Amino acid sequence: MDKTMRAAVCVRAGGPEVLEIRRLPVPEVRDGWSLVRVRGAGLNRSELRTRQGHSPNVTFPRVLGIECAGVVEVSTDPALPEGTTVAAMMGEMGREFDGGYAEYALLPNALLMPVTTVLPWEVLAALPETYLTAQGSLDALGVEPGGRLLIRGGSSSVGLAAASIASGLGVEVAATTRRESKAAAVKAAGADHVLVGTEVRSLWPDGPDYVLDLIGASTAVDSLRAVRRGGTVCVAGSLSGWLIPDFQPVAMIPSGTRLTAFHSDDLRGSTALLQRVIDAVEVGRYRPNLDRVFGLDGIVAAHRYLEEDRAAGKVVVLP
Structure with missing residues (x-):
């Protein structure tokens, strides 16, 4: 060598x-x-x-x-x-x-x-970072069949993976993207609704049950306002950085609403989960x-x- x-x-x-x-x-x-x-x-x-x-x-x-x-x-x-x-x-x-x-x-x-x-x-x-982050984030949210999930940053690799997984669970999925040119990819990944400059409340007046926020710092507070009262927001991305300026939990987290996070380091070495993802891609269940x-x-x-x-x-x- x-x-x-x-x-x-x-x-x-x-x-x-x-x-x-x-x-x-x-x-x-x-x-x-x-x-x-x-x-x-x-x-x-x-x-x-x-x-x-x-x-x-x-x-x-x-x-x-x-x-x-x-x-x-x-x-x-x-x-x-x-x-x-x-x-x-x-x-x-x-x-x-x-x-x-x-x-x-x-x-x-x-x-x-x-x-x-x-x-x-x-x-x-x-697959590894993308799908393991997506799975871990959905687990942190406690996503269940029949629920409504909003993915912010839906055209990111993790967003697309999350749409694929959630769709297979029987979850109604809406995903955001800033570019109309990416809407087809988001739809193909499994999203039922693609939001380009559209507020989620126009789709679900009471808000989604879950928000997976892959944008991060700049949208986390808005995600807390968008989710239904008592719903859950998971911040699992940093497209806009790590820090939320002037974050005031009591004022910014609606009563009963949950804010959590997921870091992919928690799933490092998760061989069995990665093998399941690979198997699902091989048979066409995941993209x-x-x-x-x-x-x-x-x-x-x-x-x-x-x-x-x-x-x-x-x-x-x-x-």
């Missing part, structure tokens, strides 16, 4: 241009960590924020990428033999240690999820919602594409 690899390195905080393709040493395996040959890496908004300098405790240069899919190249765990197809996400990938934007990644064994699949790499790479695939040399263009809000679904890089 060549002892060097190609990687997209974030050399400092800044715009997409701070991502540079460099040749680095292949990481040396150590106890508790295995070397994975990366075959695909999903892009995420959090990586844009890390690149911009907003993630705490991140030092540069850093290989970004909070998730990847690939094959175990060198193993330190008998349960993960070499040649095993694996996916990994979170656990400080691409933050405290180098992540998936490279030909190889040295990852903690605890993060590696061994899976069986016939899906192509770009499809497999589109992979893959928007566009870039090569590693296109990482700057990929970040720019995502940052300009042009994607309707998942963007994947194939090293």
